[in-house]
Amino acid sequence: MKAIQIHEFGGPEVLQYVDIPSQPIQSGQVRVRAHAIGVGKPDVLVRKGIYRWQPPMPAIPGNELSGEIIEIHSDVREDLHLGDRVLISSRELSQRGGCYAEEMLVPAKSVFKLPNTISFIDAVTLPNYQLAGALLYESGNKIPRSVLIHGAAGGVAVAVLQLAALDGITAIGTTSNHEKKVYAQNSGAQLVFNRHTEDIQARVLEHTSGMGVDLVLDHVGGTEFVKNLAYLAPLGVLLSYNIMGGLPDQNLLEALRSMGAISPAIRCFTIHTLDSVPMVRRALMERAIDLAAKKQISPPSANLFPLSEAIKAHELLDSGAFFGKIVLIP
Numbered sequence: 001m002k003a004i005q006i007h008e009f010g011g012p013e014v015l016q017y018v019d020i021p022s023q024p025i026q027s028g029q030v031r032v033r034a035h036a037i038g039v040g041k042p043d044v045l046v047r048k049g050i051y052r053w054q055p056p057m058p059a060i061p062g063n064e065l066s067g068e069i070i071e072i073h074s075d076v077r078e079d080l081h082l083g084d085r086v087l088i089s090s091r092e093l094s095q096r097g098g099c100y101a102e103e104m105l106v107p108a109k110s111v112f113k114l115p116n117t118i119s120f121i122d123a124v125t126l127p128n129y130q131l132a133g134a135l136l137y138e139s140g141n142k143i144p145r146s147v148l149i150h151g152a153a154g155g156v157a158v159a160v161l162q163l164a165a166l167d168g169i170t171a172i173g174t175t176s177n178h179e180k181k182v183y184a185q186n187s188g189a190q191l192v193f194n195r196h197t198e199d200i201q202a203r204v205l206e207h208t209s210g211m212g213v214d215l216v217l218d219h220v221g222g223t224e225f226v227k228n229l230a231y232l233a234p235l236g237v238l239l240s241y242n243i244m245g246g247l248p249d250q251n252l253l254e255a256l257r258s259m260g261a262i263s264p265a266i267r268c269f270t271i272h273t274l275d276s277v278p279m280v281r282r283a284l285m286e287r288a289i290d291l292a293a294k295k296q297i298s299p300p301s302a303n304l305f306p307l308s309e310a311i312k313a314h315e316l317l318d319s320g321a322f323f324g325k326i327v328l329i330p
Helices: 041-048 126-137 155-166 178-186 200-206 222-231 252-258 271-276 278-293 307-319
Strands: 002-005 016-019 029-039 064-072 085-089 103-107 146-150 170-175 191-194 213-218 232-240 265-268 303-306 326-329
Touching (some): 002 307, 029 085, 029 307, 126 155, 126 271, 146 155, 155 170, 155 178, 170 200, 222 232, 303 307
Parallel strands (some): 213 232
Antiparallel strands (some): 029 064, 029 326
């Protein structure tokens, strides 16, 4: 079968389109033929060799795949049949990666069944909604009444804004330019502001009755990170779920003490925290599937590439000059 492998770490050029032998099915497994494969930032970390959950070399990147079951081991007891449409997330597997391939062997208990109302392409965007649900509902001690998320045109941010609106949470997004603001609005976000032309603190106070938000979601970090404390309501949480701009250089305890009147908190979060409670993690994905099947969420349109052009897909991913999910088609 065809797959994408890396034998060394580096840029997109290390992604090799290769033939590898199909492995025999083992006890408890199903074989899934891929119809769509998601491309995301964790794949870049795998490609660079800096992912905390790095698969062994030679590595096959890829954390989400949708397709159909084409083989089932005789001892599988799950309610699965040949031809079933399924979603694979490597969050359910013993090691990450492995999805950049024409087919995949996985434990039968790990797959998610897909209704016919969800396309294979839309299906590989649903892990963003799973993460969004974790950020909103599993990263703190209570469900927030209001949330602010930066980079509102990004896949996870769009998912957060859609879920929040669905569940009655006041949700505010920020973008870096007008084009991204329009895209986020067209993707279902209700309140989106350009942080370079609008006063974000004033907008936050305006739309939260002067209180501030219960939760700020920040994926950038860097020197602007502590400014987020000014957007928080009393007992609010500033949550870091990535660190694309590097670590803050300020004294964070000093910054927290300076805002002592509202008793703010800073938390770091990864969905891998839920590895210890897999039923919670699976429930988040199952809810995303259910919402998509009922058309209550709207996965953004995708940028499609043949599996053989994974290098081009990663060049686009590295550039950041795109909207929506990047998807490989075998």
